[in-house]
Amino acid sequence: MKFIITIAVIAIAGLVIAVSFFPSSPDTQFVEAQRSSPPAETIQQVFGPIQPIQAAVGLDPDKVSLGAQLFSDPILSGDNTISCATCHRLEAGGTNGLPMSVGIAGGIQQINVPTVFNSSLNFVQFWDGRAKTLEEQVSGPVENPLEMGATWSGVINRVKANSDYAKKFSDLYTEGVTKDSVSHALAEFERSLTTPNSAFDRFLKGDENALSEEQVAGSILFQQLGCVRCHQGQGIGGNMFQRMGTKKDYFAGRNDLTVHDMGRFNVTGDEYDRHRFKVPSLRNIALTAPYFHDSSAATLEEAIQTMTTYQLGRRLTEQEQQLLVSFLESLTGEYNGTKLSLEASVEKDDQNGKQL
Ligand code: HEC
Ligand code: HEC
Incomplete structure (x- = not known):
């Protein structure tokens, strides 16, 4: 696993130079420092725009x-x-x-x-x-x-x-x-409803074995493609507004537009805000299908396809799509110390069914 991480870190460090998704372009010293510092720090620096969820503090x-x-x-x-x-x-x-x-x-x-x-x-x-x-x-x-x-x-x-x-x-x-x-x-x-300690957060904090090889590769792809330009911060989303359809008109040809499709325009009345939405958090995203404000995607695969077509203007190979799915699956966190899952709810529904 160490080998993969090293490769990953070098690959991402390369990306830091190649892709300008960081707010300020890093100097070479920064990149050199990446290579010689311990993996935990390196990983955290390289994934700069994304931070692990901090436990909620100071609540009554x-x-x-x-x-x-x-x-x-x-x-x-x-x-x-x-x-x-x-x-x-x-x-x-x-x-x-x-x-x-x-x-x-x-x-x-x-x-x-x-x-x-x-x-x-x-x-x-x-x-x-x-x-x-x-x-x-x-x-x-x-x-x-x-x-x-x-x-x-x-x-x-x-x-x-x-x-x-x-x-x-x-x-x-x-x-x-x-x-x-x-x-x-x-x-x-x-x-109090924060969900820290996802596999990806553990990876960010230096646990090299927290992610599978596919998930590491998927996390790199997420950076490389520029998903992270919009989905970032502790929530991996939730900290900016963006148009749905920056590269291709997502709403073109629809004759059934709803008031909800207008997005932030409803709040400001400003034409610039038509079809702009809060970028959603991708935390626990594997559990919250269907996707988008209009629920147009039933699966993560579909959601990724929509994002790459309309937000990035590109097409992914099947393999790339799978890598992203496996990365997104690593974002499921813990609530009150237990990993969130849908199985728990299915079991609960079954039990309710039996009780009835
Ligand atoms: C009938 C279903 C329904 C009920 C009941 C409901 N919500 Fe919601 N909730 C929604 C919908 C739909 C949205 C999104 C609406 C929108 O963005 O215009 C939402 C949005 C939210 C959000 C914003 C999340 C985000 O990422 O923007 C929070 C927080 C929330 N609800 C909390 C609550 C609380 C607290 C209650 C009880 C007082 C509640 N909701 C009751 C359907 C519901
Ligand atoms: C230009 C900004 C931008 C980029 C780049 C971007 N997204 Fe999004 N993403 C959004 C916005 C805005 C939404 C909400 C759109 C809506 O609901 O209509 C969204 C929604 C999503 C959703 C659905 C979330 C939910 O709760 O319904 C997923 C999954 C997603 N994005 C993944 C990705 C992936 C993976 C990439 C890279 C391949 C990516 N995004 C790139 C802005 C972006």
């Missing part, structure tokens, strides 16, 4: 646990049927696994449900970035008639009338139950 555990309770409680919905967890299933990658969002009374929106895992790493929330913070984001689903269909006054009354919540809120928040304190508790819980 009581508020996190109150937020967790609210997250799974239909009390926040207008007719007491839907919770945040109905659409953001923590045992299923933090999404609903469906091509659309299904809310209160079966209300459907033709938009893909993004994961809540690692949403605290996003620079803004929603596909079009219309919420600046997690606290601000909460208003969206609660009051959306196609999601939870509630009003804040209704939510506050119901939460206040529940003696368990009433006590917890008065213990933890001086203002008691308010829109702000409910939003804060939910956001505090969401900030």
Whole structure:
């Protein structure tokens, strides 16, 4: 494995010179330093734009646990049927696994449900970035008639009338139950939903055996092709807006465009922002099919093909595509010390089935 890593590092160091995806072009001293420094540091420097997820710190555990309770409680919905967890299933990658969002009374929106895992790493929330913070984001689903269909006054009354919540809120928040304190508790819980320690993060931190040979090659390809220009940072995405279709018009010839397809244009009204979206995080991406705001890709293979055609203007060989898939599979992290998986949710569904 050491040999592969060495080759990989030399290959990437070459790329650092050849490809200008780094913010500032590295000087030769930098590259020489790469070659003589220990692998862990070298790997981290070479993958500069991508960082391992840091464990969430400084959270108030009581508020996190109150937020967790609210997250799974239909009390926040207008007719007491839907919770945040109905659409953001923590045992299923933090999404609903469906091509659309299904809310209160079966209300459907033709938009893909993004994961809540690692949403605290996003620079803004929603596909079009219309919420600046997690606290601000909460208003969206609660009051959306196609999601939870509630009003804040209704939510506050119901939460206040529940003696368990009433006590917890008065213990933890001086203002008691308010829109702000409910939003804060939910956001505090969401900030705890980071998924560190993926195989790729362990590799970044110097564990040479964390990745298979294919995954190492895939990670290099990810850099080399320029995916990393847009998907970067701790979230491997979530820190900039980009047009969907920078190299080829993704929306050409569609006569069924929805309001969601307009992207950030809906927020700014600026023509420049038409079809621009927050670049999504690729953390745990193997668990969150289907892909894109419009769920147009059912599999990772399809998503990669769309990205290379419309964002890079190129075609990949089958082998290159497989290398990227195996790299993306190395981005599945751990929540509360357990690796996220879809099997867990299948087992759980089976158990629910047996209980019924
Ligand atoms: C009916 C399904 C549904 C429910 C219920 C729901 N959401 Fe969402 N959630 C969505 C959809 C759809 C989006 C994307 C909407 C968009 O970008 O316009 C989203 C986006 C988000 C995001 C932004 C993630 C990102 O990467 O931008 C967060 C965070 C989130 N929801 C948290 C919550 C919380 C907290 C609750 C409960 C108060 C909740 N959601 C309830 C469907 C739902
Ligand atoms: C020019 C910027 C850009 C480049 C380069 C780019 N992407 Fe993306 N990527 C985006 C944007 C923007 C989206 C969201 C588009 C949408 O939903 O309509 C996205 C979405 C994705 C998704 C789906 C995520 C989800 O949660 O639905 C995957 C997977 C993905 N990209 C992988 C890649 C890979 C692999 C590469 C390199 C081959 C790549 N991207 C290159 C900007 C980019």
